[in-house]
Amino acid sequence: MTLEIRRLHLAALRGPDGGEWPVHGFVIIHPGGAALVDTGVGGPDELLSDWRVVNRTAADALAGIGMTPADVGLVINTHLHFDHCGQNAVFPHAPVYVQRAELARAQREEPQLCDWLGFMNAPFELLDGDAEILPGVSVITTPGHTAGHQSVVVRSAGGSADLLIGDAAYTPRQYRQPPGPDGAGLPDGQAADFTAWQGSLARMHALGAGRVHFCHHTAIEHD
Numbered sequence: 001m002t003l004e005i006r007r008l009h010l011a012a013l014r015g016p017d018g019g020e021w022p023v024h025g026f027v028i029i030h031p032g033g034a035a036l037v038d039t040g041v042g043g044p045d046e047l048l049s050d051w052r053v054v055n056r057t058a059a060d061a062l063a064g065i066g067m068t069p070a071d072v073g074l075v076i077n078t079h080l081h082f083d084h085c086g087q088n089a090v091f092p093h094a095p096v097y098v099q100r101a102e103l104a105r106a107q108r109e110e111p112q113l114c115d116w117l118g119f120m121n122a123p124f125e126l127l128d129g130d131a132e133i134l135p136g137v138s139v140i141t142t143p144g145h146t147a148g149h150q151s152v153v154v155r156s157a158g159g160s161a162d163l164l165i166g167d168a169a170y171t172p173r174q175y176r177q178p179p180g181p182d183g184a185g186l187p188d189g190q191a192a193d194f195t196a197w198q199g200s201l202a203r204m205h206a207l208g209a210g211r212v213h214f215c216h217h218t219a220i221e222h223d
């Protein structure tokens, strides 16, 4: 079974370095139903204007690959920042897989965003650690960027793995280059918990993934 991964360009926003960063979601085409990893940008107006977002609806982005929201059987949020879960409401029929620790963090740290997104009624499937979501599609915990961050590993039969890294590394540079002591040189927001973040990075490198896909960078890295 070969699992195809399609990248969606969902938005552009001003990144921590002042440059324009893309926001990607990823569709995993699976015989058990398509899975969407991260849904793009949404949130209260004051939050979006702060980030100077050029947005695109998830439905428009899906139309670009010949799909509609109804074709998405499940959603995986790598974490609950506004540029990764902002359009979850477009998929009310789809269970949303997120780490329990991440939902708790969002409710603690970002109550305004949680209110806007209507998290109380969201169809969350809460995870406590690594889990297989569909045959060949797993999540692994990669805390550090946020307390409950997870990344997605896609394994096709006979092929090397794809790693959908979320914000565990914003760009290939953070994935490749060791930062200075205590995270010196990392972009703002990359590592809320630097020790945990380093551990997650080591864990991901140990996977030996054939391809690493970034939410905020167009390059695809090869391990």
Ligand SMILES: [Zn+2]
Residues within 6 Å of the ligand: 079, 081, 145, 167
């Ligand atoms: Zn983030």
